[in-house]
Amino acid sequence: MSAVRVLVVDDSALMRRHLVQLLENEKGLEVQSARNGEEALTLIEQFDPHVVTLDVNMPQMDGITCLARIMVGSPRPVIMVSSITESGAEATLQALSLGALDYVQKPGGTISLSLEQVADELIRKIRMAVKSGRRTARGALSSARPLAASRPTAAAASDVPTRLPRPIARAAPEDPPGLVLIGVSTGGPLSLEQILPALPAQLPWPVIVAQHMPRSFTGVFARRLDKLCPLRVSEVATQTDMLPGNIYIARGDSDVLVVRRAGRLFLTAVPASETHAWHPSVTRMVESAAEHVPAERLLCVQLTGMGDDGAEAMATLKRQGARTIAQDEDSCAVFGMPHELIRRGGATAVLPTHAIAGQIARWLNTASLRRAG
Numbered sequence: 001m002s003a004v005r006v007l008v009v010d011d012s013a014l015m016r017r018h019l020v021q022l023l024e025n026e027k028g029l030e031v032q033s034a035r036n037g038e039e040a041l042t043l044i045e046q047f048d049p050h051v052v053t054l055d056v057n058m059p060q061m062d063g064i065t066c067l068a069r070i071m072v073g074s075p076r077p078v079i080m081v082s083s084i085t086e087s088g089a090e091a092t093l094q095a096l097s098l099g100a101l102d103y104v105q106k107p108g109g110t111i112s113l114s115l116e117q118v119a120d121e122l123i124r125k126i127r128m129a130v131k132s133g134r135r136t137a138r139g140a141l142s143s144a145r146p147l148a149a150s151r152p153t154a155a156a157a158s159d160v161p162t163r164l165p166r167p168i169a170r171a172a173p174e175d176p177p178g179l180v181l182i183g184v185s186t187g188g189p190l191s192l193e194q195i196l197p198a199l200p201a202q203l204p205w206p207v208i209v210a211q212h213m214p215r216s217f218t219g220v221f222a223r224r225l226d227k228l229c230p231l232r233v234s235e236v237a238t239q240t241d242m243l244p245g246n247i248y249i250a251r252g253d254s255d256v257l258v259v260r261r262a263g264r265l266f267l268t269a270v271p272a273s274e275t276h277a278w279h280p281s282v283t284r285m286v287e288s289a290a291e292h293v294p295a296e297r298l299l300c301v302q303l304t305g306m307g308d309d310g311a312e313a314m315a316t317l318k319r320q321g322a323r324t325i326a327q328d329e330d331s332c333a334v335f336g337m338p339h340e341l342i343r344r345g346g347a348t349a350v351l352p353t354h355a356i357a358g359q360i361a362r363w364l365n366t367a368s369l370r371r372a373g
C-alpha cells in the first residue's frame with residue numbers, strides 16, 4: 001500500500017520540526033511541512049496530501065482562511081492543531097463549522113514533551129481521516145440523500161447483544177413531557193450547527209447533547225450554539241433543571257446524568273467514568289435517562305463519530321418503545337456511531353443531517369405526551 005501523505009502547517013519552526021519527526025517515525029506516513037497558509041496551498045497542489053494538520057494562528061494567511069480556501073478549491077480531511085485557550089477553542093469551532101474534520105489540542109509546557117502527550121491521538125486521528133477522506137465536511141453537505149431514500153437496516157439477531165431487562169421507568173407529574181437525547185463525536189459540531197438551529201422554538205421536550213469534547217471547548221461551544229438557535233443553549237456544569245425550549249450541552253471531560261432528587265428530575269455533571277472510553281459518555285447519559293423516564297417518552301439521536309458509544313443503550317430503548325434516529329452514512333464525517341446503532345437494529349429512521357430536525361419536530365407534534373402512571 002502506498003504511503004499516506006501528510007502536510008503539517010505551523011508557523012513555529014520548532015513545532016513543525018517536532019511534528020514532522022513524530023509523524024515520520026510512524027510507519028506508512030510521508031510528511032512535508034509549510035510555514036503558513038500560502039505555502040500550504042502551494043504544497044497541496046504539488047504534494048497532494050491525504051491529510052492536512054493545520055495551525056490556527058499564523059502570519060500572512062491564518063489557519064481559518066487557509067481552511068476555507070482548501071474546502072473550496074481542493075477539499076480533503078483537515079485536522080486543526082489549536083491551543084487550549086478560549087480564543088483557541090472559538091477559532092477551532094469556527095474551523096469545524098467550515099469543514100475541518102477534527103482537532104488536536106496543543107498542551108502547554110515544553111514542546112517535545114507536550115507533543116508526546118498527544119502523539120497517539122494525532123496519529124489515530126490521521127489514520128481515521130484517511131479512512132473517511134471521501135466524506136469531507138464539504139462533501140457531507142452536498143451529498144445527503146433525499147429523505148425517502150433512507151431506511152433503517154435491521155441487524156442479524158446474532159449481532160444484537162442481550163441484557164437483563166431493566167425495571168420499567170415511571171414518570172412523575174412534575175417531570176418534563178419527554179427528553180431528546182443526542183450522542184455525537186467526530187464531525188459533531190458541524191452536524192449540530194445544522195440540526196439544532198432548525199429545531200422550533202416551541203419544542204416541548206428538553207434536548208440533552210453528549211458531544212465528545214474537552215472541557216475547555218464545551219462552554220464556548222454552548223455559547224456559540226446559543227447565538228445560532230431559537231432554543232436556549234447552556235452547558236451543564238452543576239445540577240440543572242430540564243425545561244422545554246432548552247438545549248443542554250454536557251460539560252467536557254465529565255459525564256452528564258439524569259437524576260431524580262426530592263421527587264424531581266435534574267441533569268448533573270459527574271466525574272468521567274473510568275469504565276467508559278469516551279466522554280461525555282453517551283451511554284451513561286442514555287442509561288441514566290432510561291432509569292427515570294419511560295422509553296416511549298425518550299427520543300434518541302445518534303450522530304457522526306468513531307466507535308459505538310451509546311449504540312447499545314439506544315437500541316435497547318428502541319426495543320422498549322423509544323424512537324431513534326441514526327445519521328446516514330453520506331452526511332457523516334465518520335459513520336461509526338450511527339452504523340453501530342443501525343447494525344443493532346436500533347434505528348427507527350436513518351436520515352441525512354438536513355432531515356433530522358424536521359423529523360424530531362414531527363414526532364414531538366404527534367407523539368403522545370401522556371403522563372406515565
